[in-house]
Amino acid sequence: MMQPFFHSRIFIFFTILAAAGLVLYFGGVFQAWGETHIRIAVAGPMSGKNAHVGLAMRRAVAYRVEKMKERKDPLAGRIEILVYDDGNDPARAEVIAREIAERADVLAVIGHHYSSVALSAGPVYKQYGIPAITASATADEITRDNPWFFRNAPANSFQGSIIANYVSHILTAPAATVIFDRDDYGASLARGFSLEAEKLGLAIKNQWGFDTTAQDADALLESIPHWVIDSGDPGIIFLATHDAEGARIVATLKHFGRDFSFIGADAIASENFLTALEKLPQERFRKGYYSDGIHAVSSFLPDTANRTAQLLGHDFMERYGEPLSDIDIGYFDAAGLVIDAIGRTLSQAAPPERSNSMKDRRNAIRKYLSERTDPGNAYRGSAGEIYFDIDRNLAKPPWIGRYQGGRLLSAPVQFQPVKAWIGIDNPLEEILAERIFLVNKQFLHRLQVIYAGIDVNAISDLSVENGTYVVDFYLWFRFPGEFNDAGIEFVNAVPDEGSTGPLTLGEPIMAHTGQGVTTRAYRVKGKFKGEFDLRDFPFDEHRIEIRFRHKNHTLDKLIYVPDLRGMRGGASRGADYGFPPLGGWQVTDVLFHQDALENNSSLGLPRYFEQNVRIEYSQFNAVVRIARQSLRFIIKSLLPLFFVLVLIYLSYFIRDFSSRMGLGTGALMTVAFFHLSSTTNLQVYYLVALEYLFFLLYFSTVLSILAPLIIEYHQRKADRDAAHIPVARRIAGNIDRSGRIGQPILIVLFCAWMFWLFG
DSSP states (O other): OHHHHHHHHHHHHHHHHHHHHHHHHHHHHHHHHHSOOEEEEEEEOOSSTTHHHHHHHHHHHHHHHHHHHHTTOTTGGGEEEEEEEOTTOHHHHHHHHHHHHHOTTEEEEEOOSSHHHHHHHHHHHHHHTOOEEESSOOOGGGTTTOTTEEESSOOHHHHHHHHHHIIIIISOOSEEEEEEESSHHHHHHHHHHHHHHHHHTOEEEEEEEEOTTSTTHHHHHHHHHHHHHHTSOOOEEEEESOHHHHHHHHHHHHHTTOOOEEEEOGGGGSHHHHHHHHTSHHHHHSTTTTTTTOEEEESOOGGGOOHHHHHHHHHHHHHHSSOOOHHHHHHHHHHHHHHHHHHHHHHHSOSSGGGSOHHHHHHHHHHHHHTOOSGGGOEEETTEEEOBOTTSBBOSOOEEEEEETTEEEEOSEEEEEOOOOTTOSOHHHHHHTTSEEEETTEEEEEEEEEEEEEEEEEEEEEETTTTEEEEEEEEEEEEESOOOGGGEEETTEEOOTTOOSSOOOOSOSEEEEETTEEEEEEEEEEEEEOOOOOTTTTSOEEEEEEEEEESSOOTTTEEEEEOTTTSTTTTOTTOOOSSOOOTTEEEEEEEEEEEEEEEEOOTTOGGGTTSOOEEEEEEEEEEEEEEEOHHHHHHHHHHHHHHHHHHHHHGGGOOOHHHHHHHHHHHHHHHHHHHHHHHGGGOOSSOOHHHHHHHHHHHHHHHHHHHHHHHHHHHHHHHHOGGGHHHHHHHHHHHHHHHHHHHHHHHHHHHHHHHHHHO
């Protein structure tokens, strides 16, 4: 009777265990089925000549959701993206907007691409009360007087004002010529630039407009460069045009052989602008032949990207084979903001959430977006903070880029919002000295760009247990004007043995000044501390980091950007970075990026005691990502454990009790010894991945010890009672068969689980 009872208990136990696992595993699926889908519409040019832009919009939104799924965000499984093709056609956009708005299950709209298209769709969204956000349509009228439309990009009037101030104060040009498209996009840019130029006393020599829909558009585009030549010195030429027309004008004027200065709006910063120029033979022969020296504004520049945007850019390159564009990151962040609004409003909804009407849920999302009005409650996107002005436009000024070698890099001077007046004793003096500007009712700092570069020579003395390492590297700064690099502070440097103080730059090994730009280079060797997480040991990956900032200059006055053109390997993944490999480790990537180091302090000034004053410093980060060569470590350090598993398995083929007990207890002591020796030095309070292997070994060895004990118990009972002999034989046979079959299955399942977790 014992054997059936014994087997029935085991069967019931494993049945309950399997049922519990199924409930836990599929519970989320059943729950998701019981909840409503969250539907978001993406509207853009999915066909026609701008279909590539529509593809970028769609994939950016989809990738945003995919990243949520990677983080196991429960909201991600409920999101459904509905794609609509407006063909960049205003009439078609109005029809599509009405189709979207009349659906009872769409919470928000992300799109459209062109200003004229968004202007056509906007009134429909306003009429039906559905929130929409664009990251590319920049005409002011889109969001003005429409509380349902938001923009993750600066409005054209703001762009025009920024450009006029940059031309007047930074480039110090006395005059300008405006060439503009007469559509909503170009006309509003030209108007914003001209109004601000008049306030600044910047002379407008000529303004020439064209209509791309007119029959004589080609003839007019051919004539405008000749008019520029005939007018004498045009000053700086402001291109308030789309990318293709801007490229055509630049190329035609370049053919005349004169050296013209250009500055353009965000369309001139797009990949399409460069693509149009690359079709010309001179540009193919020498990259940058047409574009070098042109200034353009953009909401995103790769060299100003923080770590999040850098990693996103690498992910995009690996997945799509294309660099991250302003469209990609603009709509990626727009989707993130919309989803954040949906998630927060759902969490605040009265249960059950389905009882709330669609009208109420849409209005709650609109209200949440409308409340993002300052840096203090901004949404932290990959390209930085997103907060809106009174007309729901991105309130941050755009970056100013300058083409060099066919790439748009940060210009030496930028504008940055004045987030706090702490440390500014005389604002009027700062304004008169042109260190602070008033643009569109917003105060902006004059921001100095410091191009910083690091070439690593060697990494040594890596101690994963202590999180320390020694790095020998070249560091240089390139800048116009003045920069006190003696104030550089290495944030994560730690004192080395024999050191008498904090790590400093020392004397420069090279200093050079030419054409108003100074370069100073140093050789630095120091000990640094990283934040190493060993939970994945021995499949762990870590970051070797060098971080520095200026002790006195805050982010509103100075920003570091990686000197990608000058560094070894630049921004290319998989390049030869020029330093010897670390033993037992593989370099998987090298990143250079800037971000903000934040402190909240009133600095003891009474007028700031009740305020949330945020002081930010620009911090430069050089990151070498390394991965442990796990297979080599396992073979070198854990090979004896493989033989332990083999011996445990062989024990199920041995009949002798003493031999089996000897194998089991010996295996247990061996596992314990290796466990202690492998993990003691790590000095961590949490479990590491390797310990799961030891838990498997402990489980296997304990079973290998229990098996002969059970067999021996029944064998002795059979010695006293002959009737028990068949039972003892069956139990011994069942245990041995279970061990011979079960242990390999257990090992295979464990290996599959580890491969799923760590690849």
